Amino acid sequence: MSLIGTSDLVHDAAAAGSAVAAFNVITLEHIEAVVRGAEAAAAPVIIQISENAVRFHSGLVMPLAAAAAALARTSGYGVGLHLDHVTDLDLLRQAADAGFSSAMFDAGNLSYADNVARTVEAAQWAHANGLWLEAELGYVGGKPDAPASAHAAGVRTDRAEALTFVRDTGVDALAVAVGSSHAMTTRTAALDHALIAELAEALPVPLVLHGSSGVPDEELARAVTAGMRKINIGTALNIAYTHGVRQFLDRDPKTVDPRKYLADARTEMAQVVEHMLHTISKPVTAG
Numbered sequence: 435m436s437l438i439g440t441s442d443l444v445h446d447a448a449a450a451g452s453a454v455a456a457f458n459v460i461t462l463e464h465i466e467a468v469v470r471g472a473e474a475a476a477a478p479v480i481i482q483i484s485e486n487a488v489r490f491h492s493g494l495v496m497p498l499a500a501a502a503a504a505l506a507r508t509s510g511y512g513v514g515l516h517l518d519h520v521t522d523l524d525l526l527r528q529a530a531d532a533g534f535s536s537a538m539f540d541a542g543n544l545s546y547a548d549n550v551a552r553t554v555e556a557a558q559w560a561h562a563n564g565l566w567l568e569a570e571l572g573y574v575g576g577k578p579d580a581p582a583s584a585h586a587a588g589v590r591t592d593r594a595e596a597l598t599f600v601r602d603t604g605v606d607a608l609a610v611a612v613g614s615s616h617a618m619t620t621r622t623a624a625l626d627h628a629l630i631a632e633l634a635e636a637l638p639v640p641l642v643l644h645g646s647s648g649v650p651d652e653e654l655a656r657a658v659t660a661g662m663r664k665i666n667i668g669t670a671l672n673i674a675y676t677h678g679v680r681q682f683l684d685r686d687p688k689t690v691d692p693r694k695y696l697a698d699a700r701t702e703m704a705q706v707v708e709h710m711l712h713t714i715s716k717p718v719t720a721g
């Protein structure tokens with residue numbers, strides 16, 4: 435199977451009334467864990483690398499992207515590569531050469547007019563270069579550089595504005611604000627399922643849920659039932675990674691070989707991936 439376009443993965447998920455999970459990776463071990471977890475769940479998956487992760491790797495996108503592509507090719511299931519939360523058009527322009535089939539352009543913290551103008555530019559470039567483009571409207575809070583007001587629990591995407599935004603920008607998918615927030619370390623977010631269903635019904639493109647680490651299992655499954663088609667998960671892997679390392683070093687503080695504790699970190703992340711994939715593929719009766 436190996437590398438599959440994000441567009442195909444999301445389209446197939448939508449046709450099945452399901453969703454595809456997209457996991458944010460920072461290290462090689464994250465990538466290995468996503469591929470292993472997806473194989474264990476016998477499910478397709480998207481590996482995504484954020485602009486922040488690229489910054490962490492000295493601004494170089496290619497090393498991590500090349501590792502992701504190489505590991506994706508070893509998988510028995512479909513794996514997509516997505517460049518996430520891009521604010522820099524120069525980085526977006528590297529996406530196709532780095533092996534990504536899709537990107538999320540993030541101008542969600544700008545005014546509506548500026549968001550449209552920047553996203554149009556991104557979408558035109560993306561489509562001219564064969565990339566599927568996701569954008570954001572409604573601003574999902576909790577990003578590292580977020581203004582304080584964006585953390586407001588009540589931030590929501592407006593249906594009429596979303597419809598106009600999608601028409602005016604030509605994007606292929608829309609990240610919407612429906613109650614989740616980035617980087618939560620507790621799974622306590624409550625989603626607005628009525629709004630998800632309303633947006634799914636109204637919009638001609640698939641919906642994307644960001645900040646899914648903070649969303650409880652049942653809420654995630656209900657979100658898919660209501661029409662979410664791409665579920666972005668990052669922090670949950672970092673919690674598992676850090677837990678694996680901490681547990682190992684607490685047990686054996688003299689260890690200096692990183693392979694010892696990174697093996698545990700990788701195993702714990704793979705278990706999270708498998709669990710999340712099972713969670714979002716479970717059918718839920720609406721209620």
Ligand code: G3H
Pocket residue numbers: 458518519615616617618643644645646647648666667668669670
């Ligand atoms: O785009 C990435 C996701 O929105 C990840 O959010 O780290 O809160 O799971 P999360």
Ligand code: ZN
Pocket residue numbers: 519574616644645666
């Ligand atoms: Zn996000």
